[in-house]
Amino acid sequence: MVWKQEYERWLDSDVLEEEQREELANLQSDETELEDRFYKSLTFGTGGMRGEIGVGTNRMNVYTVRKAAQGLADYLQSFGEDAVRKGVVIAYDNRYRSQEFAREAALTLGANGVRAYVLSSLRATPLLSFSVRHLQTSAGIMITASHNPPEYNGLKVYGEDGCQLVPKDADALISYVNRIEDELTVRTGDERELQQQGLLAYVDEEVDEAYLEHLKGITLNQSIVDESGDDLSVVYTPLHGAACQATVDALKQAGFSNLTVVEEQAKPDPSFSEVSSPNPEEHRAFDRAIEIGKEHDADILMATDPDGDRIGLAVKDGSGDYTVLTGNQTGALLMEYILQTRKEQGTLPDDGLVIKTIVTSELGQAIANKYGVTLENTLTGFKFIGERILQAHDEKQATFLFGYEESYGYLIQPFVRDKDAVQVALMAAEVALYHKRNEKTLLQALEEMYEEYGWYLEELVSFKAKGKTGQEKIENVLDSFRKGQINDFAGLIVKCIEDYQQGKRYDIQKSTTEPIELPASNVIKVRFEDGSWFCLRPSGTEPKMKAYIGVQSESLSASRSQLLNIKRTVVEKVETILEK
Known part of the structure; x- marks a missing residue:
């Protein structure tokens, strides 16, 4: 009952303002809420x-x-x-x-x-x-x-x-x-x-x-922007967040003047009163932007999250509507364009480095292989990408080209050392303009990439578990997968199990173990022989656990089927453990 002592310590303190004291007094009969506040x-x-x-x-x-x-x-x-x-x-x-x-x-x-x-x-x-x-x-x-x-x-x-x-x-x-x-x-x-x-x-x-001066260096092919920047119709919503002015200034400075801002979502508002969701990962965040996009026949819709470090995109789908891209799809389009353009310009360095996280699509590895650059994986969290950038720069190991994670975070140039939605708004506009000049939408460009590299599909499933009991349940799930013997799963042959807390990779087929050269983290990743995988990790910012799933095959239908198969099995096993 330590939480009661803490509660009483606060209630008896003479530094609390009267409003704060009243807030606590009004909760006296709600022990569940008080425990959560003070445990x-x-x-x-x-x-x-x-x-x-x-x-x-x-x-x-x-x-x-x-x-x-x-x-x-x-x-x-x-x-x-x-x-x-x-x-x-x-x-x-x-x-x-x-x-x-x-x-x-x-x-x-x-x-x-x-x-x-x-x-x-x-x-x-x-x-x-x-x-x-x-x-x-x-x-x-x-x-x-x-x-x-x-x-x-x-x-x-x-x-x-x-x-x-x-x-x-x-x-x-x-x-x-x-x-x-x-x-x-x-x-x-x-x-x-x-x-x-x-x-x-x-x-x-x-x-x-x-x-803003540094942002001038983001554009790789300024000549096409100078020639045709006005031809690209952009709709942008800051979702009531803090990035509106910087993003608008950056786009107009570069030459993307055909820009429509969703005005009712432009004003900073902590209640997010005019958006269905302030998270660009959720498709409903684009509801109003899509309506305005149809009115203006916009080529690309952009939404930045409240603090302006992440960005989502929606693009024409050929039927008069818009498709919201996943974070993995946006990352692949950006990466392909950056490497392709730099190769054509003769500026692709021999020591080029792209960095992604362990839960981000393996399509990035296929793209890196094509252009002969190194791709490295870090733990989830952009701080690990920033750390690797610093190390590569200080030790002159490699030239940073691009960093990204599946949760809509990207970095083009390292004058910022965190994900930067403003940089990406500029680059996304340039990529969309490049493909429009070649009579393609971003969605068509993405489909061409799938045809070339294979159909990589991913999905994220979240399991909410609030409070002290919820955190214990999440630990039980990870411990169960960590201690269980997994040789086959969803009818698939397990290739290896990566336990990032133990820092070990267990090869099931060869019965061997090798170290994982990354910091310890409470994460389990299971890889299958066909290249599919799933990964379990607790959220670092919210009371929930996340399950990431990735598949790849030569056809869209096969990838969809495999994704559903793995997802169904993961959900069933996790929910069974949570219910216990």
């Missing part, structure tokens, strides 16, 4: 923290934000005066209380002598990543819950390379955060005094202008 501290993981807004140790509020900022201040102080002097840049998106949380983080850092640079109005996440590098700060904080529901908010921490902290660095930071026993007593500074002392500054235009 643990909001997890500060490798990607920062994210949770529902509210009062409690397991909620996003000013006290949990201060605790995270205090931990970051202590972490930076461990590196010496130079790290403290370089400071931290802070940005925030359109979420409820985002501006307040950004301010509280800055005041906490300042109270510890750490300089804070705050972007004073809404910014997309990639601009925060860029700002860390541009301002040469020691770290960055982004206040965002990405595409989570309106009741969520979060805090992500970036290192001096502009990349989210990888496990080694995140673990060190987490240790400092966890040393703070009482989040209610973390001290903050006075805003005016901190500004006078040079420990708090607001920055805007300098960063925005520098970012």
Whole structure:
């Protein structure tokens, strides 16, 4: 019953505001809700923290934000005066209380002598990543819950390379955060005094202008944009998020002026009142964009998520309607165009490197093989792609060409070290224009790729499991697959089982084991002899487990059948374990 002690500690505290005290008092009869709010501290993981807004140790509020900022201040102080002097840049998106949380983080850092640079109005996440590098700060904080529901908010921490902290660095930071026993007593500074002392500054235009200047280098074939950019009709929705201005400015700067913005979804709105979903992975997020696209006979529809790091595309399907592309399909189209164009221009380097995650389509490997570039896999999470970019650059191992993940995250050029929807909006427009000049839609171009490489199909299934009990159930599922003997599955012969927590790959047919050269992660991946696979992993940001499934064959019908077969078996086995 530790949660009751924590609840009473908060209720008795004299630092809570009256509104917060009333919120807790009104929950006295709801022990289930109180337990969920106080049974643990909001997890500060490798990607920062994210949770529902509210009062409690397991909620996003000013006290949990201060605790995270205090931990970051202590972490930076461990590196010496130079790290403290370089400071931290802070940005925030359109979420409820985002501006307040950004301010509280800055005041906490300042109270510890750490300089804070705050972007004073809404910014997309990639601009925060860029700002860390541009301002040469020691770290960055982004206040965002990405595409989570309106009741969520979060805090992500970036290192001096502009990349989210990888496990080694995140673990060190987490240790400092966890040393703070009482989040209610973390001290903050006075805003005016901190500004006078040079420990708090607001920055805007300098960063925005520098970012737009770098975006000029995204376009690979500017001549076709100069000649025909107006011919491409684009409809864009920011889904009430923070990326609207940057995306519109970037597209128009490049020469894509035939642009229609979904006006009712252009205004930042934390309740997402005019969208069916703020997540471009969900097709209903495109409902209004499709209506406007039909009115304008648009060639391509674009939707960026609330914090502007992910982007979805919808394209003409030949019947007067639009098809929403999956993240894997968009990644394949972008990758093919980048490699093909650079090869034609003579700029494809011998040491070219493309990076994707272990749950992203294997079509990327087929494309890489064709163009003779190296493709590497990382764990799920763009921070691992950013880490590999840094390593390749510092050690002069390879030239980065493209990075992507199936969940609609892509990076074209590494002046940002996180996924960047604004960069991709530019590149997607160029790819669509290129194919339009050749009298093809993006969907037709994709079908031609399938005919050349094979029909690669993928699907994602999510299993929700909220609260403490839900987390235990998810662990049971992964343990069951980890400990079970799997030789055949859904009528398929298992080739190998990859256990990323143990760091081992078990070859079932050869009865051999080899190491996996990636950081430990609670992930299980099963590969079949025919090239199909499925992968199980807990979500890092939401209370659920995800099952990724991928297949490949020489025909669309065969791939669809195989995908359904594996999906049905995975769902049946997972739900059986969850019910236990």
